Amino acid sequence: MTLAEQIDRTRIRIDAALTNSGRTDPVTLELAVKMRTPEICREAARCLSDLGLPVVLGHNRVQEAHATAEAIREVPGASIHLIGPLQSNKVNQALAFCDLIETVDSRDLVERLDRRCARGLPVLVQVNTSGEASKRGCRPEDVDSLIECVELAGNLRLEGFMTVGLHSDVEAEVRDSYARLREIRDRTAEQLVISESDLALSMGMSADLEWAIAEGATTVRVGTAVFGPRPASAPRHV
Numbered sequence: 001m002t003l004a005e006q007i008d009r010t011r012i013r014i015d016a017a018l019t020n021s022g023r024t025d026p027v028t029l030e031l032a033v034k035m036r037t038p039e040i041c042r043e044a045a046r047c048l049s050d051l052g053l054p055v056v057l058g059h060n061r062v063q064e065a066h067a068t069a070e071a072i073r074e075v076p077g078a079s080i081h082l083i084g085p086l087q088s089n090k091v092n093q094a095l096a097f098c099d100l101i102e103t104v105d106s107r108d109l110v111e112r113l114d115r116r117c118a119r120g121l122p123v124l125v126q127v128n129t130s131g132e133a134s135k136r137g138c139r140p141e142d143v144d145s146l147i148e149c150v151e152l153a154g155n156l157r158l159e160g161f162m163t164v165g166l167h168s169d170v171e172a173e174v175r176d177s178y179a180r181l182r183e184i185r186d187r188t189a190e191q192l193v194i195s196e197s198d199l200a201l202s203m204g205m206s207a208d209l210e211w212a213i214a215e216g217a218t219t220v221r222v223g224t225a226v227f228g229p230r231p232a233s234a235p236r237h238v
């Protein structure tokens with residue numbers, strides 16, 4: 001099957017999940033392109049564009065964003081997100097090659113980004129909703145103070161929240177972790193006196209996007225369902 005066909009199949013899965021959840025609002029298909037070549041990234045971006053979908057590609061590593069950005073930006077309107085951990089010594093590179101950082105999870109990172117970026121950098125706050133020690137993201141109880149910090153940082157714009165769901169086959173447990181992010185989003189919207197729909201929920205991957213959409217995901221990050229298995233050396237999502 002071609003890349004275009006795989007992407008279309010995933011789009012159909014998303015639409016079916018929306019229908020089953022009784023939702024009529026859109027969900028963005030973000031392609032998780034870790035370990036993929038610049039050529040494959042560009043082709044994937046072209047396919048999204050040809051299907052009339054938003055062109056959003058997520059990178060785990062700043063170095064890979066650097067290596068593929070030029071190819072991806074040949075496609076007009078392409079947006080490159082960072083979906084992996086951002087080390088403090090990579091902040092400048094991340095700002096050079098990424099349009100949105102989905103993995104803001106500490107005050108230290110907020111302050112570093114705020115010092116070095118131009119006004120209006122869109123960010124998502126990553127929350128560890130599963131409690132797994134292997135997962136990145138701030139603890140749910142630290143979200144409020146982190147949001148306060150983002151709001152005080154004049155150069156960052158809070159666009160919503162991101163999580164990597166519980167690694168499990170048990171639907172109820174995985175959905176609990178996604179529901180937790182939705183509750184955090186709803187509470188934050190209330191505190192900031194904005195609409196819930198103004199804050200994105202980036203959650204759900206190849207194996208569980210239906211469960212994430214049922215819990216309110218507005219972006220799903222899909223890799224293997226579109227591109228096939230990753231090379232064995234690829235990092236697991238964290």
Ligand SMILES: *Cc1c(COP(=O)(O)O)cnc(C)c1O
Binds near residue numbers: 034084205238
């Ligand atoms: C790799 C990755 C994904 C996509 O996972 P698949 O199971 O390949 O769909 C999503 N989010 C993050 C943070 C990832 O690292």
